[in-house]
Amino acid sequence: MHRVPGPEPRVGYRASQKVLHWLTVLAVAAQLAVGYNLDLDDGCDPAGEDRSGGDTSDAEEERLDRLEDACEARADDHDLLGGGFDLAEVHLLLGLAVLALGVVRPLWRRVAGLPPWSEHLSPARRRLATRTERALMTLLVVVPLTGLVLVGTGDDAWVPLHVGAHVAFFVALAAHLSSNLRPAILRRMF
Ligand code: HEM
Numbered sequence: 001m002h003r004v005p006g007p008e009p010r011v012g013y014r015a016s017q018k019v020l021h022w023l024t025v026l027a028v029a030a031q032l033a034v035g036y037n038l039d040l041d042d043g044c045d046p047a048g049e050d051r052s053g054g055d056t057s058d059a060e061e062e063r064l065d066r067l068e069d070a071c072e073a074r075a076d077d078h079d080l081l082g083g084g085f086d087l088a089e090v091h092l093l094l095g096l097a098v099l100a101l102g103v104v105r106p107l108w109r110r111v112a113g114l115p116p117w118s119e120h121l122s123p124a125r126r127r128l129a130t131r132t133e134r135a136l137m138t139l140l141v142v143v144p145l146t147g148l149v150l151v152g153t154g155d156d157a158w159v160p161l162h163v164g165a166h167v168a169f170f171v172a173l174a175a176h177l178s179s180n181l182r183p184a185i186l187r188r189m190f
């Protein structure tokens with residue numbers, strides 16, 4: 001379906017396609033910024049506990065337990081039901097938005113069609129662009145899904161999958177930018 005003209009001959013991308021494209025870029029950039037700033041440690045592991053070597057006195061252990069309980073109670077104040085908004089919730093909501101964009105974009109691409117290739121892209125570049133655009137659109141769905149699996153199962157064994165998926169996204173994005181980051185091509189998306 002790539003580059004098959006829509007119902008009437010097209011010269012450029014539709015405004016709706018440009019808006020969807022840049023909205024996606026914004027959402028993914030924000031999501032990466034939030035992802036790398038997630039506080040993965042709730043800070044509820046009082047210092048000293050791990051280094052005690054297991055021979056902490058009962059009184060000391062009780063004191064550490066109380067500290068941990070108080071800390072977890074404070075952390076709970078920030079969860080979804082507590083009415084607050086923390087970075088993990090922002091990460092979840094943005095992830096769902098990216099997932100929605102990942103579903104809508106290819107569907108809209110089918111309906112709206114694509115403009116003819118830029119004459120500045122060689123046949124090899126066109127083949128690369130076809131593959132990288134497909135990879136990017138697939139990863140827009142796969143990356144949030146791996147995040148949902150991670151949160152849904154609550155099992156850290158899924159972390160490498162989520163990290164791997166977004167690293168694969170970086171690879172596809174690098175290939176995308178290698179073709180598109182020049183004025184003659186960039187202009188087509190504005
Ligand atoms: C476009 C979508 C997403 C992107 C680009 C993204 C990206 C990231 C990044 C960069 C990190 C930090 C990884 C690291 O420290 O090396 C991260 C962590 C995490 N993400 Fe996402 N994420 C996305 C969607 C989601 C969704 C939908 C969820 C589900 C709620 C989710 C759950 C998590 C969790 C739980 C972590 C912490 C993992 C850990 O314990 O190390 N992510 N994500």
Ligand code: HEM
Pocket residue numbers: 017021024025028109118133134136137140173176177180181185186187188189
């Ligand atoms: C989240 C990251 C990105 C994704 C998922 C993405 C995805 C896509 C897709 C699927 C297309 C094909 C047209 C369409 O279906 O709408 C496209 C085209 C394009 N993208 Fe991106 N893109 C991203 C980031 C960027 C960035 C950062 C730039 C430039 C700074 C860029 C520049 C372009 C240009 C210029 C085109 C038009 C290429 C042409 O057909 O001549 N993209 N992008």
